[in-house]
Amino acid sequence: MARDHLLVIDQGTTSTRAVLYNARLQPAGQGQTEVLPSYPRSGWVEHDADALIASVGSQVTLALLDAGVKADRIAAIGLTNQRETTIVWERATGRPIAPALVWQDRRTAAICDQLHSQRDWITRSTGLVLDPYFSATKIAW
Incomplete structure (x- = not known):
């Protein structure tokens, strides 16, 4: 099977979007979902790290389904993210150990x-x- 599609992932402060482009660089499928930060204290801005990570997987899946394309057709992936938002995870489990601290966070x-x-x-x-x-x-x- 030809690897003839490009996947672009935009994991932003308020949404996660995935767009799949065909060989002619035309959008073939996409998925997008809202991911809103929380503000537990003044100056603190967080995301649920598990939910943030899951949003990427779910929107990639939706883009592939929307295009009717299997993942093995992806030739390359481009990723943009939330600037300096930080997730720290446990090496042994791969699980986040705290909420994602958003780039706007001043704690x-x-x-x-x-x-x-x-x-x-x-x-x-x-x-x-x-x-x-x-x-x-x-x-x-």
Whole structure:
């Protein structure tokens, strides 16, 4: 069977979408579902990590079904995601150990404040500014 389709997955802050394109780069099938974050405290923005991951699988399945195409016809996959949203999982089980911390989440501001004296070194080393937006302090949290 020819591998003649491209799959594009857009896992965004408020929805997950999968679009399957044929060899002529025309949309052949798609799936999309809403995935809304929760706000458990002021400045905190989370997703249920299991639900987020499951939404990708379900929408890929819907796109394949919509196109009437089996997965072995996919030649390549493109993926976009939610910027710096962070999911940490248990290596042994592959299961998330906490909610997904969304790129908008500010809960690690205090960690950034503690690292303030190292901000220049952090920027030189990583090319990034010290901000709760980025994943490192989310992982530390």
